[in-house]
């Protein structure tokens with residue numbers, strides 16, 4: 363593994379007062395038992411932009427992403443310290459209603475994971491759990507989210523069919539529709555296209571480009587072309603640190619540090 367100088371960090375300070383920051387972390391550390399996987403990462407995510415988290419396997423991208431809406435709370439023995447700031451609130455605090463917070467910060471996972479229910483039920487599940495019974499509101503949500511996820515035309519006549527009958531790419535777009543049904547501010551996606559074929563990947567990418575009009579998106583991806591195609595900003599993770607963070611075109615054309623250059627040019631391993 364290539365050596366690197368930990369002091370060598372080029373983290374663009376987006377939080378300069380000129381942009382609207384939707385979410386940020388300040389000195390975030392994450393440990394699994396005695397193993398610290400994230401060593402104090404401070405990043406700010408601009409509103410209505412797509413930020414890609416890239417880096418080699420095991421560099422901590424998923425661990426960091428999962429922290430952003432406290433999914434690591436579900437893993438026994440995990441400790442997260444540092445601040446996660448959302449709307450002026452440290453959502454890593456003890457007094458946070460995590461369930462409520464996740465309505466604002468939604469997540470889509472690598473494997474499409476629709477419930478074994480109909481397309482309609484998948485999308486309306488959380489709303490109904492929150493007490494919404496009005497059919498017109500539920501119908502409107504189903505249509506709106508499926509349109510935003512680019513799936514409406516394909517499934518509008520089959521809304522009461524099982525979601526499990528959809529293709530992998532369609533299932534993933536349904537999971538995106540489900541994630542936006544609660545109208546979150548922020549969408550976290552952990553390699554949402556890595557198990558999909560190129561055509562489905564392209565449709566998911568198109569969907570994300572559409573969604574950034576309304577949502578702030580943070581996406582983990584191993585696919586450099588994908589990061590280059592869809593993201594505005596890119597953070598390069600290396601051995602549990604964010605080493606470089608800048609506009610994507612700069613990360614890909616003029617990275618400031620060698621570890622980033624090696625990774626984006628495929629010379630890293």
Ligand SMILES: Nc1ncnc2c1ncn2[C@@H]1O[C@H](COP(=O)(O)OP(=O)(O)OP(=O)(O)O)[C@@H](O)[C@H]1O
Nearest residue numbers: 394399417418419420421422423424425426437584
């Ligand atoms: N649930 C867990 N329990 C213990 N250790 C974990 C757990 N999840 C991740 N780790 C460890 O944390 C470190 C970072 O892993 P993480 O999955 O966040 O990296 P990653 O960059 O997302 O990797 P990949 O690209 O392979 O998904 C690794 O050393 C990994 O072994």
